[in-house]
Amino acid sequence: MRGSIPLFYMFSLSLFHMDPLIENTLILIMCMPVASNSSVYAFMYGEDATLASKAIFLTSVSCVVTIPIVFILHSL
Known part of the structure; x- marks a missing residue:
């Protein structure tokens, strides 16, 4: 469950067009x-x-483990 929360917010942040540095932070x-x-x-x-x-x-x-996975998925 814990790993799904950053993924949920990662996809919701992609709806807003913001600076990649702020989004990654x-x-x-x-x-x-x-x-x-x-x-x-x-x-x-x-x-x-x-x-x-x-x-x-x-x-x-x-x-x-989870931080690299989230950022790999984010870069797709």
Whole structure:
């Protein structure tokens, strides 16, 4: 599911005619992993900080694969 969100926005951004640098920057921002401070917030508010840490790790590792794929699809 996570990988489909940048693809959805990539196709919706193509409807607007904008500078390619701005478009690529927006797509790159959408592909970035979860913010690392989410585990701190989870800990502060008594939620599952371990789960938040796992999500941070998983999204950081998956970005190694998903970012190039999204930009390859974007260049087609």
